[in-house]
Amino acid sequence: MQPVVHFRNVNKYYGSSLAVDNLDLAIEPGQFVTLLGPSGCGKSTTLRMLGGFEMPTSGEIFLDGQEISQLPPNKRNVNIVFQDYALFPHLNVRRNVAFGLELKGMASDAIHKRTMELLSLVKLTDFAERMPGQLSGGQRQRVALMRALAPNPNVLLLDEPLSALDAKLRQQMQIELKSIQKTTGKTFIFVTHDQEEALTMSDVVVVMNAGRIEQMGDPHTLYAKPRSRFVANFIGETNFIEGKLKAVDGGLAAIEWNGSVVHANLNGHGPAVGSTVAAALRPEAITVISEKPANTIAVSGQITQRIFKGDHTSLTVSLANGQSLVAQLDPVALSRVTGDDVWLTWRESDAVVLAD
Amino acid sequence: MRSYFSDIPKTALQASYWLFVIYLLLPLALMMAISFKDANFVAFPIDKWTLKWYAQVLQDRQFLEACLYSIFIALMTTLFATIVGVWIALLISTEGMIARSVIFALACLPAVVPGLINAISMRIFIRVLDIPTGTGAIILGHTVHAVPFVVIMVLTRLRSMPNNLVDAARDLGADSFVAFMRVTLPYLAPALAGGMVFCVLTSIDDFVRTFFLGGYQTTLPMLIFAKVQGGMSPEINAMATLVLIVTAAIGLYAEHLTRRSRTR
């Protein structure tokens, strides 16, 4: 399938500082794609280049196979939802949503019909005559979304649209956004620095760091098989296991970790035997048991910290080899207390070797 | 609530304020009072009251013509000053720091140069360029003086305008001209209204520039000045009172408009 959006070797400099570094990104139509990364990593710049508000320093951007990188924003069939909504303060809700349709030269009764349809999609028909200043944050958010959807763009861009909302409303809007994306079948490109939001909503997550793509994939893959230390760290909580690679057997690596030998999934990487490697291990992949298991590798240690977090309990275990691991227990295992001696074990494929 | 000079009794501060207000309003009140006096000379006490001076003023062709002429000049001044002022403000808001302050300083110079100097230099200037004195020259002079006020008001408003409003308009299909007309201009509306009223009022009020640049036709201030030279009479008071009431009403209404848009 032809990608709906394709960045090809795109670089963006502001003066001499590089904001986007040789970006190569193809996005399939109809997907909910999230650009995820820490502040300043170039997410907004990427989005603004697609919207037409910044021009790439070099490289090309294609929309539906057409090269658009030098076109002005009004000549591109994409629309953007800004972080602070940017509703026109002098126009009421209805006129805000109708703005793009009016500029398309649509007949006024057709505009009215479509505007009202869109407003009813987000239950705002009763607010059609209100001014933006008379709306709550969530309502403004919905108006901005509908205004951007009204001209029927190929791709909808959303730059941290939920960051100004409180936690509860944010969750509700996440669900609403996702369902609007599903019903309209449009490609959404969503920017956030909140990893949980990215995992909840996306079909594809693009993790960015310092202007480059670190890893791209579906949320589950990103979580279970982070490619780099950055991704493992940025998404969820992780234990790092570092040591010398002793042997490689099929897809598995045997790592000598401060005296104990543990196994990890090579995850497609090919480090040389004898080199130092790191593997990531999610706390919830660890099983905590009281006795040494008979036929799997396990490490022993003592619980030094126990933090109750409601739906789970987090244990810090100091291991006999001098390292420590964080394990996560479900609430039934409430009986584990600080000071207990335990054995930790995990499925070999749940620890994954990282690129760096 | 903060307090200053707290060791001086508060009543002293209040008393000095009221003294100032009296000083401000008393001359106006006297002027108004005498406009109702039924006698040919300006003095107190007023024994008999009348509206005849107002009737006379409103039938005075000279006065009405001067009014119309002043209003015409004021409107033309406002038109030009608004266009130039908005243009300069937009230019300033897109320039870098240094260029910005230079342009701003130059544009605002006419607001601080003494009116007399401004008027004389303009007179010499039009003489050099062979522009005749009269309506065109007056409008030019008034416009130069009015532009800074428009620039300052528009610039202040522009500064509070979110950056991405124009981006949003462009995104929804507007080219840069349409975005300006449909988003920037409406956003600036309260500042424009305030600036325009200011232009009208300063132009109508202007005496010095008009005096140096004017032709044979008299504007309102020049007419009143000529009448005063011919001797004070309550008729002049009536004229002045009318001007005062109309201009104050316009000014207060404009204030009300900009205040409302600011709180919205």
Ligand SMILES: Nc1ncnc2c1ncn2[C@@H]1O[C@H](COP(=O)(O)OP(=O)(O)OP(=O)(O)O)[C@@H](O)[C@H]1O
């Ligand atoms: N107009 C600009 N002029 C100069 N530098 C800029 C400009 N816009 C962005 N940058 C720089 O480019 C880099 C990427 O910025 P960008 O706004 O894309 O980051 P971001 O990932 O969206 O961050 P955030 O999560 O904080 O919004 C940053 O280092 C930023 O300082």
Ligand SMILES: [Mg+2]
């Ligand atoms: Mg950003």
